[in-house]
Amino acid sequence: MELNGTIEGQDVLVIELRADNLDASNVREFRDAVQSLMGDRTRVVLDMAGVKFVDSSGLGALISCLRQLNARKGDFRLCEMSRTVRALFELMRMHRVFNIHDHRGDAVASFG
Template identity: 35%
Template structure:
C-alpha cells in the first residue's frame, strides 16, 4: 500500500528530447520542464550528440518547454561552451514567455542567439538517412 501512496505523491516529471541532424546542423526539440530533476536527461542528450556527430550548430527548439530553471540554463551554457570549443554555436528557438523572461533577466538573451522559431532553412533540410 505504501508503494501506491508514494507513487501518487511524487509527480511524474518528464522531459522529451528529439534531435534531427543534417549537414553539421542539428535541431533539438525539447518538450516539458527543464529543472533539477530533468536537466540530466538534457545534458546526456547533448553529450551523446557532441560525441557521436560532427555537429557544429545546434538550434534548441524550446517552444515546448513550459519551465526552465537555473539548472537547465547551466546545461545550455555548458553545451554552448563545448560547441564553441569546436567552432560551433548553440541557438535558442521559440522560447515561451516564461523561458524568454529567464533569458532576459539573466542576460543570457545576449549570450545565445534567440530566434522566434526554428530557422526556416533547418525546417526544410532533409535529414540524413
C-alpha cells in the same frame, strides 16, 4: 524527457526538447541525451517549444552546451521559447549570451 534530433538546412542539428521544465529534476538526463545527439556536430539548434520553466540548473546545462560547441568552433542557437522563458532569459541577461530566434526556420537559416 523526450529529445528528438533531426538534420535541417546546411547540416544543422535541430534538437526538439519536449518537456515542461528544464530544471534540477531532469538536467542530468538532458545533458546525457544532448551529448549523445550532438556527437561531434558544430551547428546545433535547440527548439524549446513547450518548455514553460527553466531554473539555474537548466540554464547551466544550456551554457555547457554553448561552451562545448564554441570550443570546437561551432555555435548553439535557441528557438521557439515561450514568453515566460524568454522573459527569464532577458531578466538574467542570457539573451546577450545566447543567439535566440523566434522561429525554428530562422534559427536554422542563421547558420547561412
